[in-house]
Amino acid sequence: MMLASLLTLFTGALASHVVSSAFTVAPMPHTISFEAAATTPTVFTTADAALRQLAGLKPGETLLLHGAAGGVGLAAVQVAHAAGATVVATAGSPSKRSLLRSLGVKVAVSSRDTSFVTDLAWAGGVDVVLNSLTSPGMVGGSLSVLRRGGRFVEIGKRDIWAPAAAAAERPDVAYNLLAIDFMPPEVLQQLLYRLSADLASGTVAPIRAAVHDMTSVAAAMRQMAQARHVGKVVVSAHARSPAAFSSSGSSGAAASFGSANGSMFIIGGTGALGQLVSGWLAGNQAQHLILASRTGKLPASAADMGLTNPQHPLFNSMVSITACDASVASDVTGVISRLAVSSSSSSSSRVSFSGLQHQPQLASLLHAGGVLADAAFASQSARGVRQVTAPKAVALQLLMQHLSTQPTSNSVLFSSMAALLGSAGQTNYGAANAALDAEAQMLQAAGVAVSSVQFSAWAGAGMAAATASKVEAMGIGALSPAAGLAALEAVVRAGSMLRWGYDCYQVNAWRRCE
Numbered sequence: 232m233m234l235a236s237l238l239t240l241f242t243g244a245l246a247s248h249v250v251s252s253a254f255t256v257a258p259m260p261h262t263i264s265f266e267a268a269a270t271t272p273t274v275f276t277t278a279d280a281a282l283r284q285l286a287g288l289k290p291g292e293t294l295l296l297h298g299a300a301g302g303v304g305l306a307a308v309q310v311a312h313a314a315g316a317t318v319v320a321t322a323g324s325p326s327k328r329s330l331l332r333s334l335g336v337k338v339a340v341s342s343r344d345t346s347f348v349t350d351l352a353w354a355g356g357v358d359v360v361l362n363s364l365t366s367p368g369m370v371g372g373s374l375s376v377l378r379r380g381g382r383f384v385e386i387g388k389r390d391i392w393a394p395a396a397a398a399a400e401r402p403d404v405a406y407n408l409l410a411i412d413f414m415p416p417e418v419l420q421q422l423l424y425r426l427s428a429d430l431a432s433g434t435v436a437p438i439r440a441a442v443h444d445m446t447s448v449a450a451a452m453r454q455m456a457q458a459r460h461v462g463k464v465v466v467s468a469h470a471r472s473p474a475a476f477s478s479s480g481s482s483g484a485a486a487s488f489g490s491a492n493g494s495m496f497i498i499g500g501t502g503a504l505g506q507l508v509s510g511w512l513a514g515n516q517a518q519h520l521i522l523a524s525r526t527g528k529l530p531a532s533a534a535d536m537g538l539t540n541p542q543h544p545l546f547n548s549m550v551s552i553t554a555c556d557a558s559v560a561s562d563v564t565g566v567i568s569r570l571a572v573s574s575s576s577s578s579s580s581r582v583s584f585s586g587l588q589h590q591p592q593l594a595s596l597l598h599a600g601g602v603l604a605d606a607a608f609a610s611q612s613a614r615g616v617r618q619v620t621a622p623k624a625v626a627l628q629l630l631m632q633h634l635s636t637q638p639t640s641n642s643v644l645f646s647s648m649a650a651l652l653g654s655a656g657q658t659n660y661g662a663a664n665a666a667l668d669a670e671a672q673m674l675q676a677a678g679v680a681v682s683s684v685q686f687s688a689w690a691g692a693g694m695a696a697a698t699a700s701k702v703e704a705m706g707i708g709a710l711s712p713a714a715g716l717a718a719l720e721a722v723v724r725a726g727s728m729l730r731w732g733y734d735c736y737q738v739n740a741w742r743r744c745e
């Protein structure tokens with residue numbers, strides 16, 4: 232007998248055994264887990280039916296997606312992008328809006344009021360609206376921003392407008408009510424088979440989820456009722472309960488970087504150490520974090536970094552993810568000047584492409600941006616040196632031009648032990664970090680509060696992960712995240728003296744020699 236894994240969609244599925252209609256099952260691609268697959272049937276069949284079948288969303292059109300950080304919203308973002316459409320969205324919190332921007336949503340604004348109407352009307356309107364919100368003015372406002380001949384799909388179930396009311400308001404648009412629970416089985420089956428094919432081909436991917444095990448069904452239900460999650464709540468027969476992310480360091484870490492209420496600008500904030508440090512700072516009362524990288528996107532490996540997990544400290548901070556090449560003057564000027572504007576003006580447009588709305592004044596800079604271009608000494612090139620130096624010393628020069636007029640209470644630069652001891656294949660990287668250190672030392676002498684820390688290789692992810700064995704061979708163990716963060720805090724607490732990384736180096740090297 233062949234056993235197949237299936238995607239299915241019906242009520243009562245939290246039982247040990249179920250009997251399902253053949254119409255409500257489709258093959259589950261073997262490339263995804265059961266937990267990941269469980270996030271998909273309801274939301275993707277709804278998004279597909281709404282956008283492809285009912286609205287006929289076309290390439291180049293614009294979709295207004297309300298409550299976009301919900302399950303259907305996250306699926307609809309993917310379906311719309313696959314159709315070649317542009318997505319503008321509403322969501323209830325700054326962290327949800329940051330998440331949506333990181334997923335390629337062009338504009339993400341608040342779903343708590345109707346201020347989106349003015350902005351979208353000014354921008355020329357939208358072609359399709361997908362709505363599930365019932366707050367006052369939402370439907371009327373959304374109908375008003377639809378272009379002539381637009382399509383409105385309502386997936387809400389309570390307090391929804393009757394078709395006649397919508398027709399009275401906008402006779403020129405198609406108003407559709409959608410409930411997949413009332414769909415003919417054969418249509419549902421088609422949608423499930425298309426989902427199965429799209430998942431297998433990678434056209435769409437499972438959405439984010441908080442996964443609970445069978446012993447915490449009550450907690451899963453409570454989480455869903457409180458609507459604090461992003462994406463889906465999944466109950467798994469295999470998973471352990473979601474672990475609460477713990478933060479190391481003392482509760483005053485953010486304060487020792489300056490004001491816990493100010494903005495912390497983290498270059499390379501989407502990288503391995505940037506993510507770790509951001510979570511740690513958020514867990515230690517940092518309220519406003521700006522994570523910058525050249526792409527301005529979370530790497531796929533970052534999953535959601537905790538932005539969607541209510542138990543993660545980052546969930547409660549205001550996080551902006553922004554594109555900024557720290558070695559390009561206009562990028563650095565753009566971010567820092569926008570930051571100055573957003574901190575001094577609370578009345579700026581709610582529609583922002585920058586992701587830097589309503590961030591308070593800059594308090595601290597953490598520079599954890601960097602790239603590698605390793606090569607044996609004989610193969611080192613000027614190009615490689617330029618590549619590796621750009622996010623280090625070049626970036627620091629640009630940053631400091633601004634920071635002299637907008638001083639931070641503390642700036643920390645992530646340098647490397649390669650500058651102190653050298654590292655095989657990394658002469659360019661060692662030199663780039665040495666240049667960073669030297670520049671920081673000059674700034675120190677000029678009275679600027681900046682520390683350059685020569686970290687040894689951190690354990691786990693990060694740019695040193697691939698070379699961990701080389702470092703190990705030198706007798707230096709990897710720096711655990713807890714030890715690295717403790718060293719970082721010690722440097723900041725000690726004041727603004729340039730440190731040559733002995734804290735971290737000794738933590739590892741000498742302990743092994745004892």
Ligand SMILES: NC(=O)c1ccc[n+]([C@@H]2O[C@H](COP(=O)([O-])OP(=O)(O)OC[C@H]3O[C@@H](n4cnc5c(N)ncnc54)[C@H](OP(=O)(O)O)[C@@H]3O)[C@@H](O)[C@H]2O)c1
Nearest residue numbers: 499502503504524525526557600601645688689693694695
């Ligand atoms: N990991 C370690 O064990 C270790 C040890 C010692 C020192 N360090 C230092 O710590 C820092 C972070 O390391 P990591 O392991 O977190 O590296 P990572 O995971 O590779 O992250 C590097 C980050 O820097 C960003 N970046 C690169 N060039 C940039 C630029 N010109 N402007 C803005 N952002 C830029 C990258 O994003 P984009 O590519 O999207 O721009 C990425 O977000 C690096 O400076 C590294 O030298 C790391």
